[in-house]
Each structure stands twice: as structure tokens, then as C-alpha cells.
Amino acid sequence: MDTTQRTDQQRSADRRRRELLEAADRVVLRDGPGASMNAIAAEAGITKPILYRHFGDKGGLYAALAKRHTDALLEALRAALDAPAERRERVESTLDTYLAAIEARPQVYRFLMHPAEGGQPGDQGFDVGKHSAPLLRRMGEELAEVIEERVDLGPGSQQLARVWGHGIVGMMHAAGDWWLGERPCPRAELVRSLADLLWGRLAAAGDKIGGPGF
Amino acid sequence: MDTTQRTDQQRSADRRRRELLEAADRVVLRDGPGASMNAIAAEAGITKPILYRHFGDKGGLYAALAKRHTDALLEALRAALDAPAERRERVESTLDTYLAAIEARPQVYRFLMHPAEGGQPGDQGFDVGKHSAPLLRRMGEELAEVIEERVDLGPGSQQLARVWGHGIVGMMHAAGDWWLGERPCPRAELVRSLADLLWGRLAAAGDKIGGPGF
DNA sequence: ACTAAGCTGTTACTTGCGGTAACTGGAGTG
DNA sequence: CACTCCAGTTACCGCAAGTAACAGCTTAGT
Numbered sequence: 001m002d003t004t005q006r007t008d009q010q011r012s013a014d015r016r017r018r019e020l021l022e023a024a025d026r027v028v029l030r031d032g033p034g035a036s037m038n039a040i041a042a043e044a045g046i047t048k049p050i051l052y053r054h055f056g057d058k059g060g061l062y063a064a065l066a067k068r069h070t071d072a073l074l075e076a077l078r079a080a081l082d083a084p085a086e087r088r089e090r091v092e093s094t095l096d097t098y099l100a101a102i103e104a105r106p107q108v109y110r111f112l113m114h115p116a117e118g119g120q121p122g123d124q125g126f127d128v129g130k131h132s133a134p135l136l137r138r139m140g141e142e143l144a145e146v147i148e149e150r151v152d153l154g155p156g157s158q159q160l161a162r163v164w165g166h167g168i169v170g171m172m173h174a175a176g177d178w179w180l181g182e183r184p185c186p187r188a189e190l191v192r193s194l195a196d197l198l199w200g201r202l203a204a205a206g207d208k209i210g211g212p213g214f
Numbered sequence: 215m216d217t218t219q220r221t222d223q224q225r226s227a228d229r230r231r232r233e234l235l236e237a238a239d240r241v242v243l244r245d246g247p248g249a250s251m252n253a254i255a256a257e258a259g260i261t262k263p264i265l266y267r268h269f270g271d272k273g274g275l276y277a278a279l280a281k282r283h284t285d286a287l288l289e290a291l292r293a294a295l296d297a298p299a300e301r302r303e304r305v306e307s308t309l310d311t312y313l314a315a316i317e318a319r320p321q322v323y324r325f326l327m328h329p330a331e332g333g334q335p336g337d338q339g340f341d342v343g344k345h346s347a348p349l350l351r352r353m354g355e356e357l358a359e360v361i362e363e364r365v366d367l368g369p370g371s372q373q374l375a376r377v378w379g380h381g382i383v384g385m386m387h388a389a390g391d392w393w394l395g396e397r398p399c400p401r402a403e404l405v406r407s408l409a410d411l412l413w414g415r416l417a418a419a420g421d422k423i424g425g426p427g428f
Numbered sequence: 429a430c431t432a433a434g435c436t437g438t439t440a441c442t443t444g445c446g447g448t449a450a451c452t453g454g455a456g457t458g
Numbered sequence: 459c460a461c462t463c464c465a466g467t468t469a470c471c472g473c474a475a476g477t478a479a480c481a482g483c484t485t486a487g488t
Contacts (some may be wrong), residue, residue, distance in 0.1 A: 208365055
């Protein structure tokens, strides 16, 4: 027996797991994030307990599912973040990468960020909250690292970089979410507007009429 | 019959509704957002169907509950936003108001923003997603209005103001969420860091060592 | 005073989900 | 051939949302 056999089993288990995840992906993208375990199992051509053997509980499946997309997105963002270019260009490219991703696959995005939507009444969502947050947190932490590592911020730089990392990610996320819902302008314009904000245009702008402006 | 009688009934109904909401508030703050309708009804000293008569479904109760806190918070933010002071001071005051609010009542905050957490396995959360978003959206829109109304942004100012409104709110939210979880620094420092970010300090800072920084 | 609404409240039920226990059939190994 | 693993199944439990259908009290109409 042994190592070879074990690896064989493990391989087949891993393959199965991937198949299950792909099936789950299809269902979630079709039925929205409120898809039931039964539905996912049916799509995969099997029944519930198998899902539970592989993923523990619904949160586990959700986590595994989210991890795939999350990792892919983070990879893309890292690339944009590490590209050789000036800071402004790099910021814009990162923003654009993120926005292009959520624009290209809004279903995935809504699953990651706003699970437990789009269901009929009586719908109970996934095990929300433990997974959408992590994506934003991870993005924030990664951005913080890059900032701290490349930008000279003087004393207290680490703290500052983390605040900024999470703050910028939140800005990107909220603006992207709103933009995705209303599509008030082309992507490039949104990117430029956000970069302008980060570049201090709010502080530089003059007051409009009476009294001190915001 | 009629108006007088109706008003009487309506008054008593409204009072009842308020009592129910207060009971729901207590339960949600005690048990987390996963509280069951049964538990809420029990806290109010009555049983489920009454809740359903008053609020339609769980989403309705949730919405009503969220609206109270949301309105209160927005009121406070409006005050900070409209105070007579310079722009930077006003921005800091608004940030501080928001952060003070979530710091003072983190349970309420988590209920508004991250419902469907803190439950045991098998817990199905509230009807998430339809309510946490609205708060952020409303804040974003209000901020956008204030910006557009007071800051001179040249052509395309309305679009730009909305982008910034949602972006800034998202920044505040994400940074606040992270800060509330880790408490890495006093509130005042967070406020200053975020204001610095909005004031373009990221753009102004120099690169650290090799190559163009972020 | 008696009945008819109309309110608040109840108990008891249905439905549908997440999650689990216990059984079934087939493939490899002495 | 017996024995052990597995993938897989059916059938079930618990629990929460939501819904009848019924019970009592207050109030109005005649």
C-alpha cells in the first residue's frame, strides 16, 4: 500500500473536490448566492452528504468557493501593484484591474461581496460575513504592505500604511459597488476620479459660494 | 366611526410598534443579528404572528430596526457636515462622528453592517444585503450632495462629487471596520491618518528605496 | 341589552433548509 | 472467500420562517 496508494486516493479526492466546486460555481452563478446545498449536490450529480464530507459545512464550501475567486483577483491586483511604473499610473492600473474584474463578472462579485441577496422570500443566505470581509481585509493588508514597503512616510509609517491600505481598498470597493449598480460613467472616468481624490484634489479645490466648503 | 377612532387605533398601533422595535433591539443587541423571530417575540412578551402582522416579514422588521439607527447616525453626520468650520476641520469632525458612533455601540454597528454574523452553526442570518448597503449608499449620496454644493470642482462636478461621496464613505467604512476589530490606535490618530490620505499625502510622499514607489 | 365588527393575541401547523446517522454496494487485499 | 475501506444513498432530526384558524376583549350600531 502506502504512499502511492494514499496519493492516488488523495488525487482522486482532490479531483472530485474540484468538480464539486465547479458545479457549485455554476449553481451559485445561476441561482444566486442563496442556492441550497441540495441544488448544488444535484448539479454535481450527487447528494448532500458528500458535499458535507468534502467541505464540512456550508461555510466550508462557501469559503473554498470564495477562495478560488479571491486568489485569482488578488493575483491580478498584485501584478498591477508590482508593475514597473510611476505611482499614479500604478494606482490607476490597480483600480482599473479591480473594476474591470467586477465589471467582467458581476455575478461572482456579488457572490463574494453581497452573499445572501437575490433570493426569493424565505431565502436564507449563505453563512455570510465570514468571507466577504476576508477578501477586503486581505486586499487592505496587501496594499498596506506595498505602501509601507515603497512609500516613505516617516515615523509611524506602518500604522499609517495600514490605515491607508484599508481605507483605499474600502474606497475602491464602495465606489465600485455603486458604479456597478448605476453605471453612471465609463470605467476610465471612474478610475481617474478616484485617483484624483487620492491625489488631493478635494483639498486643493476651492469653495463654491458662501462660507467655507466641505 | 372614523377619523377619531382610526387615529386612536393607529396611535396605539404605533406605540405597540415602537415597543416591539425596542424589544427587538434588545434581543438583537444581546443575541447578535441571528436572533430568531421567536426570541424577539418572547422578549416583547408576545408571540410570532403579531410580529408578522406588524412588520410583514423578517426583512420588514429588520428594515424598521435598521432605519432607526440609520436615521440617527445620518442626523449626527449631517450636523458635523454642516458645522461652520474649514473644510479640513469639517472632514475630520465628520470622520470622528462616524467613528465615535461605531465605537460607542459596536453591536449596533455590526448589526447594521454585518448582519448574519455571530450565530452558531446552522444559524441563518437576517435577510441581509438589502439593508446594510442602503446605509452606505445613503451616506454616500448625502456626502455627494454636500460636496457638490460646496466645493468648486469645475465641469462634470456632479459626477465627480458622487464618485467621491461614495468613495470617501467607503474609505471611512472600511477603515472603521478594520480599526474596530483591531483597535491599533486611538481614534484621533485614525481620523488624522484618513484626513491626511484625503489631503493628498500619499501623492506627496517620496519613494522609499529602489524604483518608483506605489 | 344584544349582536356584529375589528382588534390583539393565542396554539398548532406547514414548508424548507442545514446537517447527520445509518445503511448499501463495489473495489482492492490477506 | 471474508474483510475492510470508501463513495454514495435514503431517511431522518432540529430549527427557523411564515401561516392558518381559532379565542377573547373592546367598541359601535340598532
